[in-house]
Amino acid sequence: MATHELRQYVQAARNVGLSDAQIIEHLEQFGWTPTLVEAGFNALIEPSLTSMVIDARAIVKTYEGSTNALRGVSLSIEKGTSVAIIGKSGSGKSTLMHIIATLDRPTSGELFIDGTATSHLSQSEIDALRNKKFGFVFQQFFLNGRDTCLDNVTLPLAIMGISRKERTERGMDMLRTLGMEEKAQQKANNLSGGQKQRLCIGRALISHPEVIFADEPTGNLDTENSANIMKILLDLQKERGITLILVTHDPDLAKLCDRTITIKDGLIL
Numbered sequence: 001m002a003t004h005e006l007r008q009y010v011q012a013a014r015n016v017g018l019s020d021a022q023i024i025e026h027l028e029q030f031g032w033t034p035t036l037v038e039a040g041f042n043a044l045i046e047p048s049l050t051s052m053v054i055d056a057r058a059i060v061k062t063y064e065g066s067t068n069a070l071r072g073v074s075l076s077i078e079k080g081t082s083v084a085i086i087g088k089s090g091s092g093k094s095t096l097m098h099i100i101a102t103l104d105r106p107t108s109g110e111l112f113i114d115g116t117a118t119s120h121l122s123q124s125e126i127d128a129l130r131n132k133k134f135g136f137v138f139q140q141f142f143l144n145g146r147d148t149c150l151d152n153v154t155l156p157l158a159i160m161g162i163s164r165k166e167r168t169e170r171g172m173d174m175l176r177t178l179g180m181e182e183k184a185q186q187k188a189n190n191l192s193g194g195q196k197q198r199l200c201i202g203r204a205l206i207s208h209p210e211v212i213f214a215d216e217p218t219g220n221l222d223t224e225n226s227a228n229i230m231k232i233l234l235d236l237q238k239e240r241g242i243t244l245i246l247v248t249h250d251p252d253l254a255k256l257c258d259r260t261i262t263i264k265d266g267l268i269l
């Protein structure tokens with residue numbers, strides 16, 4: 001097996017949820033000696049992580065007083081791609097998203113972000129990493145309804161301590177991109193659902209994140225607005241080379257992404 005074949009093999013095996021131990025066992029069946037496998041792993045696999053913005057290994061999440069929400073999930077996501085995480089309600093989609101987005105910590109397993117293991121980072125280091133690299137869009141819009149659209153879309157910049165002048169410039173640019181320039185001084189409460197979600201996409205993108213996490217972003221929208229929001233998300237993802245991780249229970253939306261990961265009862269199928 002050539003180097004690139006081994007790499008592809010291991011990535012494919014990880015993507016279907018096999019643990020590294022299981023992959024090594026497979027390779028041994030193909031006639032690789034344990035020493036060669038170990039050398040191969042160390043020499044070939046670890047460097048390949050650098051193209052993986054997210055690499056989750058054997059993630060288990062147990063909530064207190066309930067069964068395991070995730071029961072050993074491994075997946076890696078390449079930079080600049082769009083990935084749909086799909087599954088029925090209660091299958092563990094949001095739990096998985098929260099963990100790979102560092103909003104929550106796993107009970108066991110390891111999460112690498114751009115090749116950096118996160119388990120030993122302090123909470124403030126994790127928060128800094130997330131603020132720098134990730135943007136979020138949720139089903140519930142979490143807008144400040146009594147604030148203007150411009151203030152809502154530039155909120156992350158205000159938190160970062162960026163001057164009002166620069167915030168206004170970047171905010172107006174973003175509103176223009178979203179076709180909402182004329183709404184800048186209106187209160188967010190007055191927007192339609194589709195416009196609210198567009199504003200949320202702008203807020204997620206304004207800090208130039210590498211990855212956008214969208215958990216059921218069209219869950220509160222009708223079909224036409226859903227299609228619009230998906231188009232905006234995917235167009236911006238492609239134009240800007242962003243990684244998009246979309247959580248949805250809708251197979252039609254999942255089809256729009258480069259890749260689909262199906263989760264059932266806390267395991268990747």
Ligand SMILES: Nc1ncnc2c1ncn2[C@@H]1O[C@H](COP(=O)(O)OP(=O)(O)O)[C@@H](O)[C@H]1O
Nearest residue numbers: 063064066069088089090091092093094095096
């Ligand atoms: N904060 C929590 N505390 C306890 N159980 C939870 C919590 N969040 C989710 N769960 C449980 O974990 C499982 C997976 O939930 P979730 O990840 O929200 O699924 P999905 O997003 O696919 O609907 C469900 O059984 C759910 O009830």
Ligand SMILES: [Mg+2]
Nearest residue numbers: 090093094095
């Ligand atoms: Mg959910």
